[in-house]
Amino acid sequence: MKDWNMPEIVIGSRPIGPEHPPLVIPEIGINHEGSLDKAIQMVDAVVEAGGEVVKFQCHITEEEMVPTDMTPGEISTEKLWDIIKRCELTNDEERDVQAYCAEKGVMYLSTPFSRAAADRLNDMDVPGFKIGSGECNNIPLLEHIARFQKPMILSTGMNDLASIRRSVAAIQKHGTPLALMHCTSMYPTPYEKVRLGAVTQLHQEFPYLPIGLSDHSMNIWTCLGAVALGGSLVEKHFTISRGWPGPDTEISIEPHELKDLIDGSYAIWQARGGSKTILEEEQPVIDFAYATVVTIKSIKVGEAFTLKNTWVKRPGTGPIHAARLDDVLGKTAQQDISADVHITPGDIRDFE
Numbered sequence: 001m002k003d004w005n006m007p008e009i010v011i012g013s014r015p016i017g018p019e020h021p022p023l024v025i026p027e028i029g030i031n032h033e034g035s036l037d038k039a040i041q042m043v044d045a046v047v048e049a050g051g052e053v054v055k056f057q058c059h060i061t062e063e064e065m066v067p068t069d070m071t072p073g074e075i076s077t078e079k080l081w082d083i084i085k086r087c088e089l090t091n092d093e094e095r096d097v098q099a100y101c102a103e104k105g106v107m108y109l110s111t112p113f114s115r116a117a118a119d120r121l122n123d124m125d126v127p128g129f130k131i132g133s134g135e136c137n138n139i140p141l142l143e144h145i146a147r148f149q150k151p152m153i154l155s156t157g158m159n160d161l162a163s164i165r166r167s168v169a170a171i172q173k174h175g176t177p178l179a180l181m182h183c184t185s186m187y188p189t190p191y192e193k194v195r196l197g198a199v200t201q202l203h204q205e206f207p208y209l210p211i212g213l214s215d216h217s218m219n220i221w222t223c224l225g226a227v228a229l230g231g232s233l234v235e236k237h238f239t240i241s242r243g244w245p246g247p248d249t250e251i252s253i254e255p256h257e258l259k260d261l262i263d264g265s266y267a268i269w270q271a272r273g274g275s276k277t278i279l280e281e282e283q284p285v286i287d288f289a290y291a292t293v294v295t296i297k298s299i300k301v302g303e304a305f306t307l308k309n310t311w312v313k314r315p316g317t318g319p320i321h322a323a324r325l326d327d328v329l330g331k332t333a334q335q336d337i338s339a340d341v342h343i344t345p346g347d348i349r350d351f352e
Contacts (some may be wrong), residue, residue, distance in 0.1 A: 010299075012107050022212070022259075024223075026235045029054060031247065036093045036097070049159040049265075064084070107127060109129075111132050126150070133183050154181065156183055159183035180211055180212070182214070194215065197231045212226065236252070237249075237251055242254060292314075293325055294311060305348070
């Protein structure tokens with residue numbers, strides 16, 4: 001994987017970068033609807049699917065917004081304040097989930113939406129912070145979190161390169177490890193709006209950072225595409241069933257899809273990179289699949305090689321490859337040659 005040589009970050013004991021399998025982040029978020037029992041069930045489902053990390057959202061409603069009647073656009077007709085308030089987990093509940101994750105051997109991550117939420121997570125000694133797109137240009141909050149000196153994963157939806165540059169600079173001036181994720185903040189995101197080209201663009205703009213995709217399109221296809229483009233981490237909303245109620249369940253993947261995403265990402269990571277050379281392991285196929293120059297009729301000494309008595313056939317074990325047929329035609333036989341045998345340089349007068 002050396003040809004994808006870019007720096008890495010480490011969250012907990014998990015290195016993230018092009019030389020390591022992509023980190024697949026199931027975003028449980030607030031799909032638990034404020035139920036600790038559902039949150040625990042979702043952790044179990046991630047573990048069963050082979051996940052190595054789960055991500056939640058840390059909401060302290062009064063700390064992250066002023067009272068409002070606003071609704072979250074097409075996502076729901078319910079008031080945003082009511083959704084967030086209903087889906088909060090208490091400090092104790094979040095610690096219970098974190099402890100359960102540790103028991104199950106998966107990393108607990110969470111996204112803070114306020115300074116108080118960031119402080120809570122830091123007090124919980126989380127190994128890193130995932131920052132949502134809505135906070136990508138929230139420089140005061142980014143700097144507050146960066147001062148904890150823990151790795152940060154920054155989603156970049158709703159922000160252009162100029163805005164992202166400012167955010168990266170604000171974080172990195174504190175020496176905080178950072179990864180970036182391309183994102184389109186549409187729920188769901190139509191495929192033509194995903195813009196996987198932005199993954200490549202972020203690689204070019206920030207070659208010293210691991211790059212990934214936080215995706216809101218349906219299914220797992222675009223995440224697999226991001227991995228093929230060198231993505232080091234991918235994120236998808238997750239639920240046990242899209243039939244469950246929840247703010248993001250409609251765009252979430254289910255356990256079987258999470259397993260496919262984990263397995264597929266690893267397979268594509270193994271397959272990417274390399275160059276167009278002939279592998280030593282291809283030789284057995286070369287031996288039967290290549291064509292070499294053969295006689296198709298018996299040829300007498302002194303007789304010319306023509307298309308009537310000479311052609312190319314498999315297996316490719318003869319000494320003169322098919323590409324050199326023109327070098328043989330027109331020359332004469334140095335000895336009698338039977339039909340259907342490989343022609344050797346010694347059979348041909350003045351063959352070089």
